[in-house]
Amino acid sequence: MTDTSLPLRKLGHSNLKISALGLGCWQFSKGKGLVGGFWPEMKQEDIDAIVKLSLEGGINWFDTAEAYGKGESETALAEALNNLEVEEEKALIATKWWPLLRGAGSITITIDKRIKALQGKTIDLYQIHQPFSFSGVKAEMDAMNELLENNKIKNVGVSNFNEAKMREADQVLKSAGYSLASNQVKYSLLDRRIETNGVLDAAKELGITIIAYSPLEQGILSGKFHKNPEMIKNISGPRKYSNLFKKSGLEKTRPLIDLLEKFAEKHGVSQTQIALNWLIHFHGDTVVAIPGASKLHHAQENIGTLQFSLSKEDMDEIDLVSRAVSKF
Template sequence: MTQLRPLGKSDIKLSPLGLGCWQFSKGNNPIGKYWSTLEDEDMKAIIQTSLDGGINWFDTAEIYGKGESERTLASTLDKLDVPFEDALIATKWWPLMRKAESITQTIHARMDALNQRPISLYQVHQPFSLSSVQRQMEEMASLIDKGLIQSVGVSNFSAKAMREAHAVLESYGIPLVSNQVKYSLLDRSIEKNGVLDAAKELGISIIAYSPLEQGLLTGKYHDDQELFKSLSGPRKYMGKYKGKQLEKTRSLIELMRDLASKYNVTISQVALNWMIHYHGETVFVIPGASKVKHAKENVGAMSFKLSDTELLQLSDEAWRVGK
């Protein structure tokens, strides 16, 4: 059975891995077109595989397909007859070109999109809004007071903005439970810019997205360097997927390959396992899954634990190749 851990200083208990649901956008709006459209049966199988493997929460957002990801997730959970308490939902308010009042004005639209499934975690998706952090947190506090959401988080907030959000909520007796940010073995920015230190100090969980660097940390591009030609979107033009930049990270992949062989797992599972254990219980991870095999790999990352020595070894090698 998967060992659950607390989300920040809340009573909410989550599996170390959740399922990122951006890929359920069905191609709606420019943000949703980042992913290929998935068939309903494929999404159903991905969600069921995630649940069977011990995942008990799903991360989505208003901006993912203009609510389509939320609607697809909720309707699929309903069709699978999954109790609310077995599939907790985290979603996000989109702040760009909006004022904080929009948080309360649009909450019922979010609830409708989720077919009235409870919102366990409501997050401000990014820091750019027409209102201050203080006003945003005041509106979030009102949602807590009305019982419309269970907890408050932020996403892509700097250490300074995160501390401000924490302080405002604390004045209402409410904890800021999370900051969702990009983080992986190869992207250690939050370890240098104060975000991780502040999170640990204040008891705020980190929710890490892009933990596999969009496939780079699976080793598949190192095994077949022609694969980058099949990439879609901006990744096709990123140097890290080819040539000298790709070779720069090969030693890390080979170390991960050795550990994968030792534990009879995959390279991606080693990467995810490092994420959920290196900082104790501070970091949660939300890999996506566009195929059932991806979902199976995700949940398999919770089936073992790298030793402290191995965790440190991976960290050191990732720092070295990342310079």
């Protein structure tokens, strides 16, 4: 089913080979829970269709989390893969443990719930969702080491960790013969803080993959809100209150949007595909991204990103304009 002709990348120092784009599955939360309620409920048949199209287009991994609908996203993903009869090695799964108001002991106590939610499927990458818990990094990585030793998971990642915590996590894992595979952080052409806070440099030094979430800044980089600001009134959820969606935000980012449109016309693709393509190529193989897809055309946009390459000159020009309008 998967287009294996597309080049794959190593996830950190692991044996996993992943596509430069994964599919973010937050939107599969079925509208459940505080976090999952960010998205409207999707029908399982629509989820199946999006997963199928993503696989056919060369995407071979899916990022979900315990917090996404209290396991509903994990279950919906697993159900889609079962319905499509996909072999496990062709659909790698990354999920996350939710740390808030918990200690490291919860990592080992709750792992069987995660496996059950995923209907017994292999957890290829298990991540700490964010750094705030009742335990420190060492205790959490010791718990992850235990899961690795017991073959409950295949690889360990973190999310939203700063440079110091990321280095500590990698060091603890290496003391047990493993290594940190990834750090999932917010990164886009409009939010480039990891380039100046040490996270990206440390990832390159240690061979840790950066997984970029919110790579399109909730759709701002598509340019559709710049062309038709009235669309902002129809946005549901908290994103409509972001400064990016305000008139001043649209004006500030317009030079970048105009440039993305120019390159989209040059390459015969969309602006979102230009933005994603820059993200997954500008730093070599270090950065991969997980755009979501709540509609089939979103999935089509994602897979189209993998089918062309920007020149170094194109990327450098985008880099220059992005620097003038993004967060550092």
